[in-house]
Amino acid sequence: MDMRVSFGGLSLKNPVLTASGTFGYGLEFMPYGDLKKLGGLVVKGISLKPRQGNPMPRIAETPAGMLNAIGLQNIGVEIFVRDKLPRLPWRETAVIVNLYACAAEEFGELAARLAGEEGVAALEVNVSCPNVSEGGAAFGAAPSQIRRVTEAVKRSAGDKPVIVKLSPNVTDIVAAGRAAADGGADILSAINTLTGMAVDVRKRAPRLANVVGGLSGPAIKPVGLRCVWQLARALPLPVIGIGGIASAEDALEYILVGAHAVQVGTATFLRPDTAFRLVDEIDALCGELSLQSFEGYRGSLSI
């Protein structure tokens, strides 16, 4: 099947992207697959200046899921542009930069810095990181904040498509998506992690130094599907589905409820070549289901 998809200013050779924070800067995966095979890759959240992130331990395994509180450790936008971006096959595969900042102006500065970089296909705005105490959670929650951040990024992003990544830790995700749309977002992505916690009954201590962290993996797929379904039917923007995708079937489930593309996150830890394999597996499953294109399948859930 022709796997190409185009939406919101992005053209991808297939709908398989990797999720921010689970695929490093992409280069780490070169021994495990051909990056050119992916529809795109979203790099670890980047901030203006390098960040050290949270203290250890930062990760914990949970039933069919995991918690993380990495705290946005990253090398900063300058080093990313200088050392990482040139080594990525951005002519063949969309390189999407995930932006992290603590204020709307910083988001704008980040966007401005990347707007002129030929190798960057789109910007993904992380308004929903629940790991960081300075205000990540607040950003994800208040529609007014989401709108302000989106506007700031959009104003500086030049012709780069702007993806706003939404948090599921809200009463009304459609209101959050609408705020992003009002702010000028081209695309929505959902979901980021659910806020969760794990503790050790023997040590009487949290399993994460940060106490709370973000829950991801197959455990949260039902929540992700619900959010994407709600967004896709309520809003005119294209949506990238994220949350617990580990198989071709999972990916098609998101497309069925209305997603234009998907991101593979935690499943990369099951084995580092998960995303690469998924491209072939989706192709095979589409064949089995006799699909002609994603167009006809997307959002075709019968209710």
Add this chain to the structure above:
Amino acid sequence: MDMRVSFGGLSLKNPVLTASGTFGYGLEFMPYGDLKKLGGLVVKGISLKPRQGNPMPRIAETPAGMLNAIGLQNIGVEIFVRDKLPRLPWRETAVIVNLYACAAEEFGELAARLAGEEGVAALEVNVSCPNVSEGGAAFGAAPSQIRRVTEAVKRSAGDKPVIVKLSPNVTDIVAAGRAAADGGADILSAINTLTGMAVDVRKRAPRLANVVGGLSGPAIKPVGLRCVWQLARALPLPVIGIGGIASAEDALEYILVGAHAVQVGTATFLRPDTAFRLVDEIDALCGELSLQSFEGYRGSLSI
């Protein structure tokens, strides 16, 4: 160890309760264990009139979890009081009635009907059922609604302790808990299910006739722990922990983050005697950890 716990007007022989909707009216489990062994049992959500609930299919299995959209099928308060309550060993085990209604006045009527029933140890107010379209979700979300419902129940409940059960599908669960406290709640319980969805890529159809349903089971334990921890440290009310409890360790995790008691829900489907076994297993684990009482352990998480 002395397993007794007392809080908010409830005295239980141990902190193990069963969660509403997963333990029927209790009687179904008599072949599988001695109901008197439990700290208490919370019966299926009861409404003023019998309800048919949602169409089929109503349940779906998900990784380490399940979705349900039963839609509050129940026999109504009159038949419950006449046919079920007298057959439960309520002198030995706390029988808690979970109340479901679509308006504050109805909640008040339900409470009034049960206030005089000697066999009822407490009332649990389900302001958080996400399954029902008429307004269940709205109740769970808006603090003002929670407060109004709590007040209505409290006004009519006589001397029965009132437990308000909170939904995790909100931006700020502490605000929801505070609203319940302001409304006069004696105890909080958390969490109810997360709103989720599952679909069949071959049939292109939702796996639940209701499309969305409530996610429960070990998959959501990290979210439940986080919510209980947030509530217990922010508010003076005792909290009953719910969400994914399947082992003694799970139960102690909730107590460690501040819960006074726990409810076992989905784990009852792993095997029908789960809750009965948990009583012994918690006792054994407390022995292994050399606990003298739950008092000293509760909320002792070191941060």
Add this chain to the structure above:
Amino acid sequence: MEHKTCRMLRVRALKELSGGEQYLLTLDDPGFSSWKPGQFVMIRPVSFGLEMLWARPISIAMCDESGLVLMVRRAGRGTERMARLAPGDEVALWGPLGTSFTTDREKPTLLLAGGIGVAPFWGYAARHPRPENLHLLLGHTLPLDAFPLDPFAGIGQVETFYQRTMADLDAFVALLDERVAGFSGGLVLACGPTPFLRTVRRLAEKHGARCQVSLENRMACGIGACLGCVVKDAAGNLVQSCTRGPVFWTHDLSEEM
């Protein structure tokens, strides 16, 4: 209160049936005080871990001192994982659960099985006081050698229909029609996929045959508590198919079934 308990049982043997789509699973004898054909057990291998939470409802094919025998089709993740059980592995199991098929000693009785739906009829045939009164019609889409039919050696007649293409379906329905007509004075008992049961019901009503069907609904608890498995009865009430069924008289079910 009847003492049922949930037991841990060990696997005695797992035998793949020809074609690898179905298998016979034999467990240690659970020592049921009694059981009736049509009843089922909830079975949950320890190996389900926390990934798959629910037990699976499976009909009792046979149960005596030599063990509990289940006949299982690989239908999805659970029955797939179950197929990897080896002797000595443990499963949690509760039962016998639900209602059973009626036995009418003197009446000619037609057993209609759709594929793996043949399972409960194994025990039915073995325990029937007059097996010569039984006529089994098995409709199958898998090759016939995937079905162990020796348990039916002693009954009146065994008939099979191999449905290979969609076109065969009409022929099968015609055959069903003919057989049900022939047993209109007796009993018609059916087990298999829901569309098959609907057809049988329609034919039984057409010919005025007394008819029972065994329903297959998703189940979480198997004991009437979760309300996940309900079906509409003739009065329009939603009743648990795990306790009020799985075997129902067709006239007790709503038209929608």
Add this chain to the structure above:
Amino acid sequence: MEHKTCRMLRVRALKELSGGEQYLLTLDDPGFSSWKPGQFVMIRPVSFGLEMLWARPISIAMCDESGLVLMVRRAGRGTERMARLAPGDEVALWGPLGTSFTTDREKPTLLLAGGIGVAPFWGYAARHPRPENLHLLLGHTLPLDAFPLDPFAGIGQVETFYQRTMADLDAFVALLDERVAGFSGGLVLACGPTPFLRTVRRLAEKHGARCQVSLENRMACGIGACLGCVVKDAAGNLVQSCTRGPVFWTHDLSEEM
């Protein structure tokens, strides 16, 4: 780019070691183009299903045509589930990963192992050009026969210390102190629990010995991507212990370690 790939491998054998707390897991030869002692693999049995998502980091004890050998302690759910692997079962595996222990042909080299931390030294001893220069000191809380020491038959000296009570700890630290002092002109290599490594580091610094330690941090990816396994280096930066380690020179790590 070095070609590593993620492989599916079959289990050849699983041998419980005395006491049942530890086991040797032998897999088909993955055919690594090269590997060095101290490096590890990420291993994820298919049987983890979707319940346990992460692979487990395990040191390469030995690897040649006769297979990949891992020496594993039952530490929790994953290594417990892994202990139920049987010949023919499949695991996903990627590696060899991370840094390795330095070899200095002519220098007397002290191998300090805390319990299962002995695993990487098996390969180290087997590949060392002058094994007579090696001195292994194994501190153990499990009985000694839980540790297969025959791989160390050819080395200079094998010494063991059985720590049964908390009081024994002081004696063990005193012994470590003495040995490290004796190797201050050589190399000190250590693998084991973090408190043990901290002690070794302190002693190595006290005696001015060159020292490497192999860190054990929780890992999700094993390839530097998730940033879940970081440790603070001497410059105060948080670096991935899976790619910049697991074997570090102690002077490259921050005091906090």
